[in-house]
Amino acid sequence: METGYRVNLMICGGTGCIASGSLKVKHALQEELAKRGLEKEVNLVLTGCNGFCAQGPIMTVYPEGIFYEKLKPEDIPVLVEEHFLKGRPVERLMYKEPEKKSTLPVMKDIPFFNLQVLRALRNKGLVDPEKIEEYIARDGYQAAAKVLLEMTPEQIIKEVKESGLRGRGGAGFPTGLKWELCNRVPGELKYILCNGDEGDPGAFMDRSVMEADPHVVLEGMIIGAKAIGASKGYIYVRAEYPLAVQRLQLAIDQARAYGLLGENILGSGFNLDIEIYQGAGAFVCGEETALMRSLEGKRGMPIPRPPFPAVQGLWKKPTVLNNVETYANIPPLILHGAQWFRSLGTEKSTGTKVFALTGAVNNIGLIEVPMGIPLRKVIYDIGGGIRKGKKFKAVQLGGPSGGCIPENLLDTPVTYEDIVQTGAIVGSGGMVVIDDSNCMVSVAKFFLEFTTDESCGKCPPCRIGTKVLHDKLVDITEGRGQPGDIELLQDLCGDVINCSLCGLGQTAPNPILSTIRYFRDEYESHIHDKWCKAGVCRTLTTFYVDPETCKGCGACARVCPQKAISGERKKPHEINQELCVKCRSCYETCKFGALKIGPGRLRGELIARAREKELKGVEQA
Amino acid sequence: MPKLTVDDLKKIKEEYKSTFTLREGGYRAKITVHMGTCGIAAGAREVMNALMDEMAKENIKDVIVTNSGCAGFCSREPMATVEMLNHAPVKYQLLNPEKIRRIFKEHVQGGKVVDEFALVAGSETSY
Numbered sequence: 015m016e017t018g019y020r021v022n023l024m025i026c027g028g029t030g031c032i033a034s035g036s037l038k039v040k041h042a043l044q045e046e047l048a049k050r051g052l053e054k055e056v057n058l059v060l061t062g063c064n065g066f067c068a069q070g071p072i073m074t075v076y077p078e079g080i081f082y083e084k085l086k087p088e089d090i091p092v093l094v095e096e097h098f099l100k101g102r103p104v105e106r107l108m109y110k111e112p113e114k115k116s117t118l119p120v121m122k123d124i125p126f127f128n129l130q131v132l133r134a135l136r137n138k139g140l141v142d143p144e145k146i147e148e149y150i151a152r153d154g155y156q157a158a159a160k161v162l163l164e165m166t167p168e169q170i171i172k173e174v175k176e177s178g179l180r181g182r183g184g185a186g187f188p189t190g191l192k193w194e195l196c197n198r199v200p201g202e203l204k205y206i207l208c209n210g211d212e213g214d215p216g217a218f219m220d221r222s223v224m225e226a227d228p229h230v231v232l233e234g235m236i237i238g239a240k241a242i243g244a245s246k247g248y249i250y251v252r253a254e255y256p257l258a259v260q261r262l263q264l265a266i267d268q269a270r271a272y273g274l275l276g277e278n279i280l281g282s283g284f285n286l287d288i289e290i291y292q293g294a295g296a297f298v299c300g301e302e303t304a305l306m307r308s309l310e311g312k313r314g315m316p317i318p319r320p321p322f323p324a325v326q327g328l329w330k331k332p333t334v335l336n337n338v339e340t341y342a343n344i345p346p347l348i349l350h351g352a353q354w355f356r357s358l359g360t361e362k363s364t365g366t367k368v369f370a371l372t373g374a375v376n377n378i379g380l381i382e383v384p385m386g387i388p389l390r391k392v393i394y395d396i397g398g399g400i401r402k403g404k405k406f407k408a409v410q411l412g413g414p415s416g417g418c419i420p421e422n423l424l425d426t427p428v429t430y431e432d433i434v435q436t437g438a439i440v441g442s443g444g445m446v447v448i449d450d451s452n453c454m455v456s457v458a459k460f461f462l463e464f465t466t467d468e469s470c471g472k473c474p475p476c477r478i479g480t481k482v483l484h485d486k487l488v489d490i491t492e493g494r495g496q497p498g499d500i501e502l503l504q505d506l507c508g509d510v511i512n513c514s515l516c517g518l519g520q521t522a523p524n525p526i527l528s529t530i531r532y533f534r535d536e537y538e539s540h541i542h543d544k545w546c547k548a549g550v551c552r553t554l555t556t557f558y559v560d561p562e563t564c565k566g567c568g569a570c571a572r573v574c575p576q577k578a579i580s581g582e583r584k585k586p587h588e589i590n591q592e593l594c595v596k597c598r599s600c601y602e603t604c605k606f607g608a609l610k611i612g613p614g615r616l617r618g619e620l621i622a623r624a625r626e627k628e629l630k631g632v633e634q635a
Numbered sequence: 636m637p638k639l640t641v642d643d644l645k646k647i648k649e650e651y652k653s654t655f656t657l658r659e660g661g662y663r664a665k666i667t668v669h670m671g672t673c674g675i676a677a678g679a680r681e682v683m684n685a686l687m688d689e690m691a692k693e694n695i696k697d698v699i700v701t702n703s704g705c706a707g708f709c710s711r712e713p714m715a716t717v718e719m720l721n722h723a724p725v726k727y728q729l730l731n732p733e734k735i736r737r738i739f740k741e742h743v744q745g746g747k748v749v750d751e752f753a754l755v756a757g758s759e760t761s762y
């Protein structure tokens with residue numbers, strides 16, 4: 015900012031503000047300042063884009079930092095006289111009260127932060143993940159010391175069982191019980207494994223924990239190892255997570271150097287070493303038996319259970335596999351006890367859960383909330399509501415194994431038992447918010463495309479079943495749906511669920527079943543009316559202008575990449591259907607709701623009508 | 636490095652608390668750049684480089700610069716947290732090299748929070 019001036023005016027010269035007239039405003043300011051003899055006192059600067067384009071043209075006044083919005087040349091004489099001559103800022107042109115602008119909100123006032131409780135993520139953004147000492151300074155390895163020196167395996171298991179902690183990897187199996195089963199199996203050599211495969215599309219909970227706080231994973235595994243009597247551990251991480259692999263490896267090296275891994279840890283006589291195994295990133299390798307085959311160097315395919323891994327797992331030795339987030343919950347649980355752990359959450363779903371909140375919400379991010387919080391709070395308070403003024407349609411939980419939850423069930427508390435009632439699952443924590451510009455049949459198709467690709471092919475119900483289901487959905491979205499398809503889909507889904515070998519096939523139909531359950535009308539209109547009312551499936555969509563509502567502003571014509579829209583100013587516009595590629599641009603642009611989505615066959619009718627009109631015109635001439 | 640005992644663990648805890656919690660270390664500020672995958676993808680490395688450059692230029696010794704994982708608000712990355720001695724930490728959002736340079740000058744050196752880039756003050760609730 016230049017000195018010598020009493021006031022600095024930063025007027026935005028970004029494309030958005032120029033379009034809304036900031037150059038005219040600047041010009042008016044120059045004139046007015048000259049008229050009042052203020053050029054020497056008031057400095058006028060054209061800046062780059064301020065980011066508040068919607069409020070443009072905008073101008074910030076320093077030193078006060080007052081922010082004016084939506085300025086017009088007509089406002090300038092008053093503004094100059096009042097503010098720059100008389101020193102009285104003009105409230106009606108301000109974006110916010112100046113006091114508000116200068117008081118920074120505090121976390122306890124912002125729902126994105128104040129509804130969260132950090133347990134698994136308690137070190138996120140606080141410690142340097144590459145320094146073991148910082149982890150130790152935040153009570154790191156205290157819980158490991160406690161179990162190694164003061165607790166028996168039975169005491170550990172009792173504490174974890176009482177806490178009610180359930181596996182965070184998807185199935186929600188009680189962790190204490192899993193440890194107890196393995197503890198009871200005799201064996202010289204047992205393995206403790208960590209599942210960092212994280213194959214759900216859109217999920218990044220585990221990656222964040224491994225990147226932000228790698229030592230908590232190691233500490234959780236040490237505690238689990240003591241509980242079951244394991245002496246060797248592996249962390250299975252997909253190779254697509256290079257930063258996680260690097261930080262985990264560094265953490266392992268540091269822990270070994272300090273003797274927190276290796277022999278006689280902390281002088282307790284307990285031995286454990288941990289290695290990383292990088293997976294190639296196949297969804298099925300997140301399934302426990304497939305993961306173990308992959309670790310053995312074989313092709314990652316599941317095997318039937320029993321025998322359960324607790325009895326015969328990796329290299330046929332008793333093995334426990336837990337998820338990254340499950341392990342991250344263990345150290346604080348041991349330090350503070352089962353009752354503390356249960357102080358959050360509900361009777362059957364205790365503690366907190368981390369979610370990767372993505373999709374059509376304003377605030378995208380990684381959040382940790384007490385279990386039992388209603389979905390609505392997560393989406394509207396933490397997520398800040400739906401983006402770009404669209405309407406909420408559904409929230410997808412549990413990824414390709416999960417389902418969609420509609421508006422009228424948004425008060426469902428996030429617990430294992432309540433979410434299952436809706437047909438979705440808590441899953442590993444993917445939470446994708448879907449707005450009304452999405453077609454639910456297409457959403458189901460997206461997940462089935464994923465599971466069809468990722469099916470390992472070992473068992474026919476999954477290999478063939480997912481393919482047939484996907485083909486059927488493609489048919490429906492491309493206009494080849496037939497009466498009875500919905501029932502056929504439901505039947506087939508049941509077969510795939512009942513006959514598949516592992517969790518992949520057993521859950522892959524869920525996205526179809528849940529979208530049929532809540533959005534059956536969309537399937538029906540696709541099948542019977544060949545009409546995708548969301549305008550997503552192109553063969554089942556015709557965009558047209560409703561002449562009654564169209565104001566003739568021409569906005570749609572300007573965005574159309576095909577130049578398919580024409581019309582006189584202030585007269586209803588029309589789409590040339592032969593040129594239209596159904597890109598939606600006009601639909602998204604129209605502010606008056608004049609663009610409508612009709613069924614696919616309408617296109618033909620409109621083309622015929624247009625040709626007829628043309629012919630008549632020729633005949634008349 | 637020697638194998639640790641439980642007492643060593645306690646010693647490290649006490650020692651390190653002071654080096655990374657400002658209080659006893661004689662530091663007056665701590666700047667944490669959030670370098671998770673999301674942050675790095677959004678440009679956190681450039682932000683960190685600019686900050687290190689600013690530190691070197693001014694020959695600053697009493698400010699801790701460190702990196703950490705994802706701050707959780709991925710749509711606002713790159714983010715950094717500035718904690719001045721005896722003040723609540725302030726989180727800055729949507730950073731770039733120019734912005735962090737200004738934050739360094741105005742907040743860390745000048746003691747005035749740069750409102751335009753700030754997201755929020757305070758720390759999250761743990762446990």
Ligand SMILES: Cc1cc2nc3c(=O)[nH]c(=O)nc-3n(C[C@H](O)[C@H](O)[C@H](O)COP(=O)(O)O)c2cc1C
Pocket residue numbers: 180181182183184185186187189209210211212213214297298299300301302303335336337338340442516517518
């Ligand atoms: C197809 C499929 C993929 C899975 N992917 C993962 C995964 O990426 N991460 C994970 O922790 N669990 C995954 N699971 C669940 C694991 O089989 C297992 O239940 C879990 O790792 C156990 O840990 P937990 O009890 O701590 O949740 C998957 C299951 C199936 C059927």
